[in-house]
Amino acid sequence: MKDVVRMGGILGIVTIIAAGVLGAVANVTKPRIEEQHRLALERALLAALPTADPRAIVPVKDENGNILYYKGYADPDTTKLVGYAFLAIGKGYSSDIQTMVGVDTTGKIIGIKILSELETPGLGAKIEEIRHGEKRPWFQAQFIGKTKKDLLVDKDGGPIVSVTGATISSRAVTNSIRKGLERLEKLIGGFKQPAQQPAA
Amino acid sequence: MEQRMWKVSASPHLNDKESISKIMWLVAASLAPAGIGAVYFFGAHAAWVIFWAVVAAVGTEAAIQKLMGKPVTVSDGSAFVTGLLLAYNMPAESPFWLPIIGSIFAIGLGKQIFGGLGYNPMNPALLGRAFLLASWPTHMTIFKTAPHGGTISGIDVETGATPLNLLKLSQDVLRQVKINPAEVPAQKVAEATEHISKLYDAYGNLFWGKVGGCLGETSVFLLLLGAAFLLYKRYIDLRIPVSYIGTVALLTWMFGGTDGLFTGNPLFHVLAGGLILGAFFMATDMVTSPITPKGQWAFGIGCGVITVVIRLIGGYPEGVSYSILLMNLTVPLLDRWAKPTIFGGAAKK
Amino acid sequence: MEVKTLLIISVTAIFINNFIFSRFLGLCPYIGVSKALDSAIGMGMAVIFVMTLASSVAWVVDYYLLEPTQANVFYHVFNLKSPPDLVFLKTIAFILVIASLVQFVEMVIQKTSPALYKALGIYLPLITTNCAILGVTLLNLDMGLNFIEAVVQGFMSGVGFTLALVLMASIRERLELADVPQSMRGIPIAFIMAGLMSIAFLGFSGLKIR
Amino acid sequence: MSVVGEFTKGIYKENPVFKQALGLCPTLAVSNSVQNAVGMGVAMTFVLVMSNIIVSLIRGFVPKKIRIPIYIVVIATFVTIVDLSMAGFAPALHKALGIFVPLIVVNCIILGRAEAFAGRNTVVRSLMDGLGMGLGFTLALLVLATFRETLGNGTFYGLPVHWKGFEPMLIMILPPGAFLTIGLVLGTMNWWDRRRA
Amino acid sequence: MGLSLSLRKTFKGGVHPPENKELTEHKPIEVLPPPSTVVIPVQQHIGAPSEPVVKAGDSVKIGDRLTEPTGFVSVPVHATVSGTVKAIEARPHPLGTEVLSIVIEADGEDAWSDAVQDDPNYESLSADEMRQRIRDAGLAGMGGAAFPTHVKLSPPPNKPIDTFILNGAECEPYLTADHRLMLEHAEEIVLGMKLILQILQPKQAFIGIEDNKMDAVEVMKKAVKQVGVDAKVVALPVKYPQGAEKQLIKALTGREVPRGGLPMDVGCLVQNVGTARAIYHAVAKRRPLVERVVTVTGRGVKEQKNLLVRIGTPFSHALDYCGGVTEDAVKLIMGGPMMGIAQFNPEVPVIKGTSGILVLTEREARLREPGVCIRCGRCIEACPMGLMPTVLHSLVNNKRFDEAKEYGVLDCIECGSCAFVCPAKLPLVHSMKWGKMELGRRMKKAG
């Protein structure tokens, strides 16, 4: 019996030492990890709203504290609204694809970044592919300048060129953005009309 | 009486005329009509795909046997059949290296690595196809060539899209309408409805083979011609095809429609895609299917269930290959479960 | 709604994200204990049992001890200012909990049911340090499942593992009688077979359950 | 065995993955890219070396009956350190390796070495053993990852290595590719060993 | 009646090998002149061998007893020519090994022993007296297994026989010995059967004949009426192995002999038509078993015949009488092609169980190298015993005898149906025999 107590004691001490060590390590790394998360979000928001001031992107929340969308301003005083950003989630081939999308006040897409996806490498994952010699992922780049009505993949008769052999992933991104845009439009009570009609 | 060497062996001293090579070559022959049909429907390129697949299959078998110091047995025709069936499971416009790599995989890792003919647990040709599908999905799912004589009833979405593919797309649209009508443009709904009705009218095209698809799977008529011959020769048995096709028909009738239970179109599902090829020529591969009658019934039903699951809710429009491969995995268990009763075994002693 | 979620979790765990063929968890016992069908079944049952148990206990440990929420026991016991975030201890906590749990279960089974002990007992110690068990608890945590979902995912992942193990064992028994080249016998051919099986299981990928 | 021998044995003769079939899950799971393989290998080696050192240091004080739980606690501590640091300093790698970092805890290579070697040998020998085993593990991962990444993605460490018109063999970076590659590598090694024997 | 005819009961499995009976079925039995020397093995039955009671130099007459049985399951052998015992030595035996045999040089007189005498009052003998006469006559079943007939006719009291079956199926291809015997000696066969019925007192009796011998069916029906026994003559569908007793019992009565059991476990007893006739000779004429009908056939002999042959006659003597063998003859077989035993020495003697001497040409034998099993399942469908021959084959060849036993290797009747249909030409029966032998050896070792 004494033996058991002794051993339990030793084990307990070792565990407490371990927990202590880990507590220390966690204390050191915790801010870094949080910083990383924050950075990731910030980078995404900046990619979505390239014209906004990094300090002036503010979340808009519902009564439960869930973030509905972000507003981006061109200046730190948050007076000049340049656009909105929102998170679009669509069901892809093997994962939920999360995309951060930024639109200007007229509802035109000005920035986009895929935050997370676990699609098939080499197939669906090509939605993040950067072609040799290019800077931006070609699939995402085509969304820039598009409005709600353009958001359809080629197979559904729209202008978005889907990744070859990965219509499911392509469609998931495109459709989720379109739906997000529609939701945003309702939330903010409609976009502004474009300043000038593009020449026909 | 004069001296002579009498041959001594265990009884029996008579044997049937059948031999493995005779069976295999006649299976190959019974596949010939569908192959000729493929060249007629899809053009000369289909012949090249068949040629490369067969040459690579036979060549790989011979090379491996030689390397391992075993007798070379390619004359038994089994590698030929594997190559042939692999080609039948590929689009007609495949680049030449696709059937070659597929055949090397099928024979090398699907068959010879287990010791060759008779020991492979899974269907080599289908393994070859599944390997190609996972490696180069774009080549394996794009059907550019429209069959000679036009595509189904004048639907010209994309040339040569397979009937099952079209059905799946259109039904997806109709299901979407049920969930959220606001989201789908009316014109798309109309188009989908029209497609479905056209597809369901296309039995003639499906039967003769004037539809898109893998090169050997489209003509139900030509396949049945070969199958009838094999049945007559008793090289294949009706148990697997009947239970397989029956299950597919029943389940697609029950669950295949968009308006609730029992609104599906079983005849369409039976005629479309690779079901006839799979049920008569691939699920019946004796090496990789159960050996007892009871096991064969269960095998066919299992193939049918998985095929329908994949066709209706899977990631692919077609489920025949995967269902057969998956059921191949259960064969040792089915063999164990379906042992015949030994004579006098039921009686008490 | 709830039932449907559970159904989706089950189908996913067994067929789509099978522990062996897609998630790569529990491979050592999969290759090691798949030579004979009988032991495969025994091992499978033991894994199902321990996975279910581990999922539930780990969930409780996480929810009441580690997570920085109102439910945190330390928060109330020590009257802390705010709930402590102890999630960084998840690995060490889960592995200790699983190890003691298995020991305890082994003892109980040995005392109460010698027959069950004979069937499962020898596999239990093997399972303690097996990544499938720890893996499922970590996955449950990562996916943010509630208690019921976590238990179901634990059980069904075990079922998926057992399915893979039993199929493999029955095939390997047949391969014993096959003419496999000398160099490939044993573990190499088992891996090849696992590869071919996972090709077949690709058929389930992309399954959409509405 | 010489101290150097303790180091070199892990590389081929007693390679944990190829010769002992241990630690298979992370090996197969993360060998789809060379980057992941290197990351995993370094993490694993760190934990192996550190836990071997600590276990060998405390081996005199630990009562026999509770040595395993104590080893586990030691190992888990180092694993958590790696996990947290990786999350803080290499978030992309941390995301790619997923739960396989915490799962190093249950990797039988580590517990196996603690139990079979470090618990019975001096600190220096244990350090060498840990380094050797870690290197062996990393090499095994690298071999698999090289095949899988170059064939399956046409790249090595993210850099393109393929001819024009090469179409990557996707299956190699999918789960089947992992199983088939290790099966073939093991078969080839068997064949080689039998030929030399 | 028509309905019941079309729904004739049969057994599961079985095969249809080419019959080739037309070679001899219309050829009446010829008497083969005795050879100058006969070789009579002391063991031609299942059970303990018998011991010689003559020595070299003794002179003997036909029917003189040469040996004494050494136990209950044992029968004597008799001289089959008159002459001098030349030697008692080991000689090649058609079943394989060398066996102690009594070699007699014929004196050409062909004189019968005095003990062989008709007994006009034989019908009033008691059952035990009849059994004694049957045993003294050296009777062992002539249908193949050569089990001592008196043993079969002594069922233990707890296993009463209610059904007797006379086996005239002759399902083995090529062979027509039983067929001719029924055509030419129907009455003696039925008289023998009457004696069996007297001994056993069963409730019912059948005579089972395959329907490729409808002439024999007619003749036997007539004989049954004439002799006045209460037996049903049944024409059975042609299917090999219809004549195997378990299958025959199943087809005629619907009863299944349990695994490892004997026909008497289901109240049945089966006896070959030749045995029945020999029983009549033994009881009514006190005449021992010294000759039998042998079909000499196959395309490897010049003239195929049915011969009445003295036991102990070398095969070569019978073959010479039939014009010798052809150039392309490759196989010499004792018995039929399905169960017969291949011989390499044509000097082996005809024994009590020799129903045929078969010489096959290269074309008929279709010798081919065995391949590998492609799991076609034909063997399983063919096996009349419900076994899985391919599984047994691979278990035995991997020396997994215990599993083979679980899978029923001991139930195999070695009928050869499986190997006949196998497209891979696997030596399945060989494996079955090996498995049974090995298990037998082990059981003996275990005690």
Ligand SMILES: Cc1cc2nc3c(=O)[nH]c(=O)nc-3n(C[C@H](O)[C@H](O)[C@H](O)COP(=O)(O)O)c2cc1C
């Ligand atoms: C192994 C495998 C992985 C796949 N992964 C994806 C994927 O990540 N994204 C996707 O959209 N489709 C994926 N697919 C589905 C097929 O490529 C499918 O045919 C395609 O998405 C739809 O066809 P299409 O793009 O040619 O219209 C995958 C298929 C296979 C065999």
Ligand SMILES: Cc1cc2nc3c(=O)[nH]c(=O)nc-3n(C[C@H](O)[C@H](O)[C@H](O)COP(=O)(O)O)c2cc1C
């Ligand atoms: C495969 C097989 C086929 C047989 N065919 C016959 C047959 O056609 N005629 C026959 O009399 N006995 C045949 N027998 C032998 C019978 O089973 C049985 O032993 C015999 O009829 C008993 O009679 P007996 O003791 O008088 O020989 C066959 C046995 C086997 C195993």
Ligand SMILES: Cc1cc2nc3c(=O)[nH]c(=O)nc-3n(C[C@H](O)[C@H](O)[C@H](O)COP(=O)(O)O)c2cc1C
């Ligand atoms: C060891 C042994 C004991 C037998 N005992 C009897 C018996 O007591 N009664 C009987 O009717 N037959 C007995 N038989 C004979 C069988 O029933 C059967 O007729 C014999 O094996 C020949 O059958 P077959 O020619 O079909 O092979 C015995 C056979 C053997 C091998």
Ligand SMILES: Cc1cc2nc3c(=O)[nH]c(=O)nc-3n(C[C@H](O)[C@H](O)[C@H](O)CO)c2cc1C
């Ligand atoms: C009726 C029949 C069907 C066959 N089907 C296939 C098949 O689907 N795939 C294949 O690779 N070989 C097939 N073969 C050929 C052969 O059985 C196959 O190569 C073996 O699986 C190799 O061991 C078939 C053979 C026959 C007789």
Ligand code: SF4
């Ligand atoms: S103890 Fe664990 S790590 Fe070691 S072989 Fe078994 S399962 Fe794998």
Ligand code: SF4
């Ligand atoms: S096989 Fe048997 S039953 Fe058939 S004829 Fe020959 S001895 Fe008679």
Ligand code: SF4
């Ligand atoms: S020889 Fe044996 S295994 Fe073969 S068919 Fe006859 S009883 Fe069955």
Ligand code: SF4
């Ligand atoms: S008949 Fe021959 S090839 Fe067919 S299953 Fe039986 S043993 Fe195999």
Ligand code: FES
């Ligand atoms: S089970 Fe061994 S590493 Fe996963």
